[in-house]
Amino acid sequence: MSSREEILGRLVSLKSDTTIGLSIRKMSDISIPTFDTDHIGDPIEKFKEVLDELHTEVLEVNNLQDIAAFVLDKYSGKRIVSAIAIEGLGDSETWKTLDPHDLQDVEFALFEGTLGVAENGAIWLSEAQMGQRVAPFICQRLGIIVKKENVVPLMHHAYKALEITDMGFGTFISGPSKTADIEQSLVIGAHGSRELFVFLV
Amino acid sequence: MKHAELAKKLTNDTARTDWHNNSIWWQREKRDKAAFGIPDWELLRSTGSAIKDHVLDNLYDLLLEFEKNAILNGIKVHWAEDIVEHNEIVHSILAMHKVKKLVKSKSMLTEECGLNPYLEKYGIEVIDTDLGERIIQLRHEHPSHIVAPAIHLKREEISDTFHECWGTEKGNSDPQYLTEAARQSLRQDFMTADAALTGVNFAIAETGEYVVCTNEGNADMGAHLAPVQIACMGLEKIIAKREQMSVMLRLLARSSTGQPITAYSSHFKKPRKGQELHIVLVDNGRSTHIHKPKFRASLKCIRCGACMNTCPVYRRSGGHSYHVTVPGPIGAILAPNKDLKEYSDLPFASTLCGACSNVCPVKINIHEQLYDWRQEIGMAGHVETSKKIGIKAMNFVLSHPKVYDIGSKIGKTAISILPFAVNNSLNPWYKSREMPEFPKESFKDWYKKNR
Amino acid sequence: MGTNIYSTPLKVALFIPCYVDQLYPETGIATLQLLEKLGCEIHYQQNQTCCGQPMANSGFQHLTKDLDQQNQSYFEDFEYVICPSGSCTLHLKEHVFEGKTKVYELCEFLTDVLKMESLEAKFPFKVGLHQSCHGLRGLQLAKSSELVSDRFSKIEPLLNMVEGLVISYPAKIDECCGFGGTFCVSEEAVSAKMGQDKAAEFEAENVDVITSADMSCLMHIDGVLKRKKSKIKVMHIAEILNGAVL
Numbered sequence: 001m002s003s004r005e006e007i008l009g010r011l012v013s014l015k016s017d018t019t020i021g022l023s024i025r026k027m028s029d030i031s032i033p034t035f036d037t038d039h040i041g042d043p044i045e046k047f048k049e050v051l052d053e054l055h056t057e058v059l060e061v062n063n064l065q066d067i068a069a070f071v072l073d074k075y076s077g078k079r080i081v082s083a084i085a086i087e088g089l090g091d092s093e094t095w096k097t098l099d100p101h102d103l104q105d106v107e108f109a110l111f112e113g114t115l116g117v118a119e120n121g122a123i124w125l126s127e128a129q130m131g132q133r134v135a136p137f138i139c140q141r142l143g144i145i146v147k148k149e150n151v152v153p154l155m156h157h158a159y160k161a162l163e164i165t166d167m168g169f170g171t172f173i174s175g176p177s178k179t180a181d182i183e184q185s186l187v188i189g190a191h192g193s194r195e196l197f198v199f200l201v
Numbered sequence: 202m203k204h205a206e207l208a209k210k211l212t213n214d215t216a217r218t219d220w221h222n223n224s225i226w227w228q229r230e231k232r233d234k235a236a237f238g239i240p241d242w243e244l245l246r247s248t249g250s251a252i253k254d255h256v257l258d259n260l261y262d263l264l265l266e267f268e269k270n271a272i273l274n275g276i277k278v279h280w281a282e283d284i285v286e287h288n289e290i291v292h293s294i295l296a297m298h299k300v301k302k303l304v305k306s307k308s309m310l311t312e313e314c315g316l317n318p319y320l321e322k323y324g325i326e327v328i329d330t331d332l333g334e335r336i337i338q339l340r341h342e343h344p345s346h347i348v349a350p351a352i353h354l355k356r357e358e359i360s361d362t363f364h365e366c367w368g369t370e371k372g373n374s375d376p377q378y379l380t381e382a383a384r385q386s387l388r389q390d391f392m393t394a395d396a397a398l399t400g401v402n403f404a405i406a407e408t409g410e411y412v413v414c415t416n417e418g419n420a421d422m423g424a425h426l427a428p429v430q431i432a433c434m435g436l437e438k439i440i441a442k443r444e445q446m447s448v449m450l451r452l453l454a455r456s457s458t459g460q461p462i463t464a465y466s467s468h469f470k471k472p473r474k475g476q477e478l479h480i481v482l483v484d485n486g487r488s489t490h491i492h493k494p495k496f497r498a499s500l501k502c503i504r505c506g507a508c509m510n511t512c513p514v515y516r517r518s519g520g521h522s523y524h525v526t527v528p529g530p531i532g533a534i535l536a537p538n539k540d541l542k543e544y545s546d547l548p549f550a551s552t553l554c555g556a557c558s559n560v561c562p563v564k565i566n567i568h569e570q571l572y573d574w575r576q577e578i579g580m581a582g583h584v585e586t587s588k589k590i591g592i593k594a595m596n597f598v599l600s601h602p603k604v605y606d607i608g609s610k611i612g613k614t615a616i617s618i619l620p621f622a623v624n625n626s627l628n629p630w631y632k633s634r635e636m637p638e639f640p641k642e643s644f645k646d647w648y649k650k651n652r
Numbered sequence: 653m654g655t656n657i658y659s660t661p662l663k664v665a666l667f668i669p670c671y672v673d674q675l676y677p678e679t680g681i682a683t684l685q686l687l688e689k690l691g692c693e694i695h696y697q698q699n700q701t702c703c704g705q706p707m708a709n710s711g712f713q714h715l716t717k718d719l720d721q722q723n724q725s726y727f728e729d730f731e732y733v734i735c736p737s738g739s740c741t742l743h744l745k746e747h748v749f750e751g752k753t754k755v756y757e758l759c760e761f762l763t764d765v766l767k768m769e770s771l772e773a774k775f776p777f778k779v780g781l782h783q784s785c786h787g788l789r790g791l792q793l794a795k796s797s798e799l800v801s802d803r804f805s806k807i808e809p810l811l812n813m814v815e816g817l818v819i820s821y822p823a824k825i826d827e828c829c830g831f832g833g834t835f836c837v838s839e840e841a842v843s844a845k846m847g848q849d850k851a852a853e854f855e856a857e858n859v860d861v862i863t864s865a866d867m868s869c870l871m872h873i874d875g876v877l878k879r880k881k882s883k884i885k886v887m888h889i890a891e892i893l894n895g896a897v898l
Contacts, residue, residue, distance in 0.1 A: 003484075004280040007436070010488035011261040017492070030255050032248060032444060036241045050461065100426050101392055119451070120461030133473055134425035137418045137465075155447035155462075167410075168274075168471035172450075174462045177418040181333035181349060183356045184224055185376040190332060191387060192418025192465065205839045212841040222849075226824070233797070242800040511798065513828045517845050550839060552832030552846075553709065555789035559798035568789075572709070579711025588710060588838065596707045599670065600718040602699040615674035618702065620837050629837040633844035634875025637675050644673040644680035648696055652684075 037153040043118035044200070047151045050121040054175030055188050056196045064145075067199050071108055071143065078107035081139070083131040086110075096131035100138070109139035109193075113173075115150040116198075117158045122172040123198070124162060133169050137177075142193035144173065147201055203546035208518035222517050224352060228510040231459025232560065239451075249452045250564035252445050253501035256437065257491060263406040263439045264482065270409025274471045277479045287483045288319040291398070291431060294479055295325055298429050300395040304387075306413070306420035307331040308400030309347050309504060310433050310483060313526045316398075328390045330419035332383050339366050345520030347527055348457050348506040353519055387419070397423030401434035401480070402503070403449055407442045410470035411480065414453065414463040421467055432469070432480045436487045437500040449503065452562035456505040490538045495573045499534045501563040508557035508567055514550055523547060530557035534570040537577065545583040548574035609643050661693040662765075665727055667735035667744065667755065669867070670702035676867045682894040683736040683758055689894075690766055697726040703735075705743040709833045713747065720748050727753050734761050736890050738787020738865045746790075757791055758890055759865050763806040768813070773895040776816030780859035780884075781807065782850070782873065783826040784866035793865065797826050807865060810893060817892070822853035831872035847876040854884060861885045863892055 001009070040046045048058050061067055068088040071080060081103070082089040083096070089110065095103065103109075111130060113123040123144050130136055136144075152158055162170075177192030188194065211218050236242045256263060268278050281287035287310075295303060303325055305311065317327045317338070329338045333350035337343065339362050344350030351359065360374035369382045399420045404411040411432055413420045424430045440449060454460040472478035491497045509515045509529030520528035525536045525544060533547035548571045555568040578584060584592075598604050598617050608614035620630065630636065642650075664687060668680040684694055703723065704716040723744065727733045733755040735741045741757040749755060762768045787793040794805035811819050830836070830846025837843075851873055854862050862877075862884060864870050870886040877884050887896060 002280070003282040003286060006282060007280055007482075007484045007488055008261060008264070010484075011264070011491070014258065014261055014491065030251055030441070030445075032448060033244060035245065036239070039238070039240050104388075104392060117462075122462050122466070132425075134422070137421045137425060155451050156444070159444050159447045167468070169473070170468045170470075171421070172462065172466040173464065174466075175464050177416065177464050179332045179380060179417050180458070181331070181336065181351050182359055182376040182379055183354075184227060184349070184352070185356070187376050187380040189384065190380060190417035190419070191330065191384060191391070191422045205841070208839065209841050212845055215845075218845060236800050239800070513830070513846055514839070514842050517842050549711075549835065550842075552785065552828045552830060552835050552843075554785035554828035554832075556785075556796070556798055556826075556828070559789065559796055575709065575711040576713050577711075580714055584711050588834065589712075592707050592710050592712050592834075593715065596712065596715050596719070599702040599704070599707075600716075600722070602701055602722075605701045609674065615671075618670050618674065618706070620706070620834050629840035630875070632840055633879060634847065634872065635878035637871050637875065640675065640677055642677065644668050644677035645698060647677055647681055648684075648698065652694075652696070 032156060035154055035156060040118050040153040043151045043153045044148050046118040047116050047121060048200070050118065051175065051198055054121050055178070056121065056175050056198055058198045058200060060200045062201070067110070067143070067145065071110065075108045075141070079105050080108045080110070081106050081131075081135065082110040083129060083135070084110070084112050100132060100134040103135060103138050106135070106139040108141045108143060109135050110143040110145070111136060112145040115152055115158055115161055116146045117155055117172070118151055118153050119155065120174055122158070122174040124158060124170060124172055126167055127169040136171070136173060137192045139193055141195045141197070142173075142176070143197040143199060145199045145201060202524070204518065204522050204524070204550040205546065207522035207524060211519040211522065212517060218517055221353060221519060225510050225516045228458060229560070232456055232507055232510065235455035235459040235461065245448060245451055246562055246564055248448050249562050250501065252440060252448060253563045255441060256439055257497055257500060259441070260436065260439065260491065263441055264436065266406040267404055267409055267439055270406070271480060272409070274409045275478065276409065276472065277477065279479060279481045281481055281483045283485050284314040287314045287433065287481055287485070288316055290481050291316060291433070292320060292323060294429065294431055295320070295396055296323070298396060300325060300429065302326045302328065302390070302394050303396045303398055304328050304330050304390055304394040304423040304427065305398045306400065306415060306423055307334055308398070308433055309527055310400060310435050311398070312344065313485065314483070328387070328394070330387050330390065330423055331415070332380065332417060335383060335387065336362060343521065345528065346506060346509060347504055353521070391422045391426055394423060394427050396429040396431065397427035398431045398433065399424060401432050401438050402453070403446060404434055404439050405443050405446065406439055408470065410468050412446060412466060412468050414466045416464045418465050421465060424469070425473065428476055430472070430476060430478050433483060434480065435483055435485070453503055453505055456507040456560065456562040486539055493538070496534065496538060496570055498565050499531065499570060501565050502531050503563060505562055507560040507562065511556045511560045513554065513556070514552065518550070523550070530567045530571070531565070534567055534574060537574050541578060541581055542583050545578045548578065606645070609645065612639065615639060661691055662732065663695065663730065664692045664732040664734050665695045665697065665730040667700065667703070667727070667733055667740065668696070669735065669737045669740045671871070672736065672867055675871070676888065679736055679867050679888040679890055682888065682890040682896065683734070686890055686894040687734065690768070695730065700726055703740040703743045704748060705740060706833055708743065708747060723748050724752070727755075732756060732761065732765065734758055736865070736888060737867065738784045738791055738793065739868060742786040742790040757787055757793065757865055759793055759807045759810055760791060762810060768810065771810070771813040771893060773813070773893060774815040775892050775896070775898070777860040777898060778818045778820050778858060779811065779892070780820050780822065780854040780857055780862040781811065782822070782829060782862055782864040782869055783807070784864050784869045785828050787865045788826055807889065810889070811863070814892060820857040820859050822850065822857065824853065829869045829873055831869050836872060843872070844876070847872050851876045851880070851882065855882065859884060861887050861898065863887050863889050865889050
């Protein structure tokens with residue numbers, strides 16, 4: 001018998017074990033209640049407030065050109081990649097098919113996220129939006145565009161809204177990378193991006 | 202050596218104990234701030250608890266569903282009975298790909314399996330990429346906390362280690378400086394790794410995907426660069442539906458460090474183009490533990506560490522005093538399942554105060570299980586003889602009212618029934634505390650005279 | 653004296669913890685006198701000894717069958733069993749009486765059954781309140797700090813009825829004192845440290861007296877205080893409510 005068979009063999013009896021005594025058996029017994037959203041208030045304001053606490057710079061912009069101007073102003077001369085085509089930010093396709101290691105010198109990377117979650121500042125990025133998986137992690141500074149109308153109050157709303165059928169990888173990003181492993185002292189910038197800019201349109 | 206003795210390594214240094222205690226209490230305070238920010242936090246806990254209860258009842262079906270969907274996604278699924286098989290499976294995957302260097306993000310399971318030394322025997326370089334894990338790896342230590350492995354270390358000690366290993370500036374213990382040094386060093390490791398290994402926070406049966414949560418981004422830096430990726434998980438890390446992730450992610454980081462969510466919550470569903478993605482499902486006693494009605498609930502654990510942070514005993518004795526991979530209150534109820542005798546001291550390393558159960562995001566009844574494990578240990582004969590003799594004497598006096606009364610008259614009952622009498626060696630009570638004074642008459646005497 | 657909402661004397665049985673009987677009889681006496689003042693008819697079964705917790709917590713609940721049966725028989729005829737100890741009450745409730753006999757910790761009884769609203773007692777001192785764990789989390793005598801729910805206490809209002817009394821909480825408002833039964837000797841180092849930290853927190857509040865619903869916690873804290881020659885006294889809440897003087 002393979003290990004798989006051995007393990008499953010030990011677990012199958014759970015299905016009919018009445019001595020276990022837990023009453024939750026069926027999927028239908030579990031439902032996610034409607035959780036409080038009053039404490040969130042206006043989702044966009046809360047989203048901005050939380051991101052600010054999470055050492056993220058939030059910029060409200062009117063259009064993509066404003067974003068390009070901001071990025072070029074700070075990082076021209078350094079390697080910039082963008083997952084969406086914006087005039088001035090260069091090619092938005094070729095870098096997506098490079099070997100991931102070839103992105104190690106990217107200073108700034110820009111993406112458009114699917115949605116933002118007000119309660120924790122999290123932004124969902126799917127693989128398609130990332131171009132390639134390593135991109136939002138390997139860059140020194142990260143920028144994500146979020147449409148205001150896509151900011152939801154809680155994680156429950158986020159998961160309801162996310163399509164996952166074709167997805168190969170996706171992530172919630174909340175703030176820049178960080179660590180407090182040295183004497184609980186918070187340091188921003190661990191192995192992922194050192195900074196996060198969120199462009200709210 | 203058992204917990205009480207090992208604890209002295211910390212308690213003998215009062216200043217260090219206070220520092221350790223306060224550092225970890227601060228985690229509890231941050232957790233409180235986060236939890237109190239959600240008006241229906243207790244409803245969230247109840248929901249998380251119900252989700253995990255359902256998993257325990259339906260683990261058989263959920264594992265099969267997960268496997269089926271994971272395979273459809275292109276993930277190679279392996280099953281490991283125990284520590285040995287887990288290590289062999291991981292090694293065989295690495296050997297097949299001639300892996301020389303493996304980068305590894307946090308996985309308490311691989312710590313449980315002793316994976317690093319196993320692979321190193323075969324000449325594979327293993328780099329722990331979580332900063333806390335990397336620090337203790339360089340120091341040849343074990344983690345003392347499941348979320349903050351290096352919480353027992355002072356910055357000067359870490360500075361010395363980095364100076365020795367990486368040539369950082371001697372005496373520079375600024376956390377920012379040290380973290381930057383680690384970033385640079387580990388970035389090189391990410392760039393040159395042949396394979397990446399991660400833990401699993403949650404595996405979703407409905408979709409065959411799994412979620413890895415980090416603040417540092419180290420799991421992702423490893424996984425998205427390496428051509429081979431392996432995820433290792435305990436069987437119980439499954440949840441049934443994707444929508445349930447919303448509950449778990451709201452609970453996890455708040456309970457753990459007081460953050461609303463970790464910086465990254467990465468959902469792995471399919472291998473990257475050109476990459477091989479493996480997942481190893483590990484049993485190692487879980488499929489027997491799940492059959493124990495009084496103790497199975499400990500398998501609901503989502504490894505947040507909240508119980509440790511609140512535990513007044515853990516904070517003053519430190520993770521190493523539990524001499525087991527996962528320490529603290531949750532460790533004390535998981536370990537006896539593996540070896541009742543070896544870990545017979547752990548359920549007694551507690552006053553049964555109950556704070557742990559109150560902070561557990563999935564409402565594991567930790568303090569009740571500690572009590573129940575004590576009964577198992579008592580019945581199995583693993584309580585120290587001196588204590589057993591003392592308890593039996595106490596029980597005799599208390600079960601025989603006449604013996605109690607006679608002893609009371611000659612001052613012997615008090616001594617025989619009080620904690621000071623249980624241990625035969627020089628009364629430990631007196632080491633740090635004055636003895637209570639003996640009154641002239643007992644309550645019973647007074648009652649007889651006055652009523 | 654305080655109000656009793658019942659017109660006929662309430663018949664209650666007293667459960668006196670073993671260490672209260674042997675070491676702190678004044679706690680038992682105060683409990684009895686207080687309940688009598690409040691119009692209760694006290695019954696004290698003199699053969700009682702102990703609730704069985706010390707053995708059970710040490711892993712020997714399987715040896716306490718005789719003791720458990722005795723306790724069940726002594727108290728089965730009473731509607732109200734009152735015990736001036738949160739931990740003993742909890743043990744009786746969860747492991748001995750099996751739901752057949754209702755047992756109340758003293759403050760619980762005064763609040764939930766007698767519904768006390770006033771008290772004739774004076775204690776013009778700063779009183780540190782130690783919230784013993786079993787009473788707090790096991791019997792829900794107050795909201796514990798971990799839970800996100802409305803604040804309440806069955807002990808605070810009683811102390812606030814005492815003239816001149818000022819309540820003070822330690823910095824860690826409900827951290828365990830470290831007694832834990834046999835834990836206090838089998839894990840002496842950690843137990844002592846917990847007691848020392850608790851005592852220090854109360855000293856920082858400049859309290860005159862430390863009180864609690866559990867004399868075992870107070871015995872442990874008192875041991876620490878006396879070792880450092882502190883002037884702070886300990887006193888079970890029954891004594892304060894019964895009109896004790898310092």
